[in-house]
Amino acid sequence: MAHEHKLEIFRGLLKFKNNTQKIWGVLAFLTLVTAVEVVLGIIKPESLTGTSVLGMRLLNWIFIILTLVKAYYIAWDFMHLRDEKSSFRRAIVWTPIFLVLYLTFILLTEADYIYNVYKDGFVTWNF
Amino acid sequence: MSTTVTTGTGEKLWDGGNQPLGASYGKMMMWFFLVSDALTFSGFLAAYGFSRFKFIETWPIADEVFTHVPFTHGSYPMIYVALMTFILIMSSVTMVLAVDAGHKMQKNKVIWYMFLTVIGGAIFVGSQAWEWNTFIKGDKGALETKGGRILQFVKADSGERAALSDFAVTIPGDRVQHQNKNGIWFYGEGSMPSYSVNEVVKGFKENSNILVRTETINAEGEKTLLSREESLAKLKSATQVVEGANLIHNEYGSRLFADFFFFITGFHGFHVLSGVVINLIIFFNVVIGTYERRGHYEMVEKVGLYWHFVDLVWVFVFTFFYLV
Numbered sequence: 001m002a003h004e005h006k007l008e009i010f011r012g013l014l015k016f017k018n019n020t021q022k023i024w025g026v027l028a029f030l031t032l033v034t035a036v037e038v039v040l041g042i043i044k045p046e047s048l049t050g051t052s053v054l055g056m057r058l059l060n061w062i063f064i065i066l067t068l069v070k071a072y073y074i075a076w077d078f079m080h081l082r083d084e085k086s087s088f089r090r091a092i093v094w095t096p097i098f099l100v101l102y103l104t105f106i107l108l109t110e111a112d113y114i115y116n117v118y119k120d121g122f123v124t125w126n127f
Numbered sequence: 128m129s130t131t132v133t134t135g136t137g138e139k140l141w142d143g144g145n146q147p148l149g150a151s152y153g154k155m156m157m158w159f160f161l162v163s164d165a166l167t168f169s170g171f172l173a174a175y176g177f178s179r180f181k182f183i184e185t186w187p188i189a190d191e192v193f194t195h196v197p198f199t200h201g202s203y204p205m206i207y208v209a210l211m212t213f214i215l216i217m218s219s220v221t222m223v224l225a226v227d228a229g230h231k232m233q234k235n236k237v238i239w240y241m242f243l244t245v246i247g248g249a250i251f252v253g254s255q256a257w258e259w260n261t262f263i264k265g266d267k268g269a270l271e272t273k274g275g276r277i278l279q280f281v282k283a284d285s286g287e288r289a290a291l292s293d294f295a296v297t298i299p300g301d302r303v304q305h306q307n308k309n310g311i312w313f314y315g316e317g318s319m320p321s322y323s324v325n326e327v328v329k330g331f332k333e334n335s336n337i338l339v340r341t342e343t344i345n346a347e348g349e350k351t352l353l354s355r356e357e358s359l360a361k362l363k364s365a366t367q368v369v370e371g372a373n374l375i376h377n378e379y380g381s382r383l384f385a386d387f388f389f390f391i392t393g394f395h396g397f398h399v400l401s402g403v404v405i406n407l408i409i410f411f412n413v414v415i416g417t418y419e420r421r422g423h424y425e426m427v428e429k430v431g432l433y434w435h436f437v438d439l440v441w442v443f444v445f446t447f448f449y450l451v
Contacts, residue, residue, distance in 0.1 A: 019227050027220045031213060038209040041190065041450050049348055060451045067446040071439055078223045078435045088148040092158050100169045107173045111180030118181070127274040127364060
């Protein structure tokens with residue numbers, strides 16, 4: 001049985017000699033990303049919590065983007081989606097992405113509306 | 128074809144031997160199960176987002192809730208959860224190494240890596256149990272108002288959180304536990320909190336260094352501190368003492384936070400637990416040489432996919448529960 005792995009990450013910027021080495025490389029990268037998240041979460045730099053992008057703090061956007069980066073490398077290298085046929089990979093990846101984006105959009109918009117109802121309504125909730 | 132192991136033995140085109148997606152039936156079904164499971168978890172996390180956006184001004188701040196590390200005292204926000212994340216990622220690595228060794232038909236290596244994966248998973252589940260225990264037992268204690276809002280206490284000079292035991296006084300004979308033998312309808316009550324509301328309020332009045340902190344988050348992203356007079360006025364609406372958290376009361380703030388904590392991390396923990404069990408089964412299969420005789424280790428690859436998925440979900444839970 002032939003097992004060819006694609007041994008490049010970061011679009012070919014980093015090439016590994018064999019699969020085992022690539023696994024450790026990806027681990028190092030994921031650990032680094034987690035460490036950055038934790039450090040940012042503890043110190044909470046003023047410049048990142050103060051600025052708001054699209055209704056959310058910049059820091060939270062950074063967390064979400066870093067999470068997606070981690071998810072990408074777990075799925076692509078640990079679950080070796082990188083080595084699967086592109087049609088298979090797309091069926092797996094795009095279906096949830098589409099549905100989740102849709103659901104999040106609907107629910108968060110609705111929640112924001114309810115927040116305003118509570119806030120501007122004539123009923124006291126804090127007593 | 129890449130890492131795929133073909134289980135088919137060259138059947139005819141219409142006998143299931145055809146693999147247009149280059150993946151065996153079992154592996155593909157595992158993937159489709161994972162897609163549906165991912166949607167389940169997304170539903171939970173989206174519901175969490177819904178509740179959070181609904182109460183965006185009063186939601187608890189996670190770093191103030193999860194501050195404990197086993198065997199230590201003091202406040203170390205996030206450290207332990209980060210360690211748990213690392214343990215889970217690490218066990219994902221040993222899993223992928225087991226899959227890799229399986230492709231090369233190195234039985235002993237597969238055994239060792241599977242073993243390490245199971246150990247990592249067990250440590251993670253244990254940590255989660257510890258985390259639950261700490262969360263349920265509670266930290267500093269708080270008062271709950273008529274409207275179900277939580278009032279916490281802060282030391283005015285240092286700005287640190289004050290535990291109820293730091294200032295509450297003991298009023299002898301203030302309140303006894305109601306037991307079902309004394310009740311008309313034979314209903315008892317659960318465990319009593321360490322202090323009654325009167326004891327906390329009296330202690331508050333005697334100690335001028337304590338201030339009340341409400342759930343409301345101010346512009347700086349911190350919980351609002353009340354002045355001494357506002358605090359005394361607010362304390363009048365307190366109805367009960369809350370220590371720790373369950374599905375109905377939660378000393379950390381919004382009770383929905385506790386509900387979602389139990390539900391989402393519980394559902395994830397259940398996945399980890401079942402993953403450990405499945406990994407164990409496969410581990411013993413490897414030990415007795417089932418896959419050696421079968422000629423390929425695709426089963427290890429399939430449970431590996433499940434295991435990585437558990438890790439993947441945790442990455443999201445970690446972000447949305449603890450970081451954001």
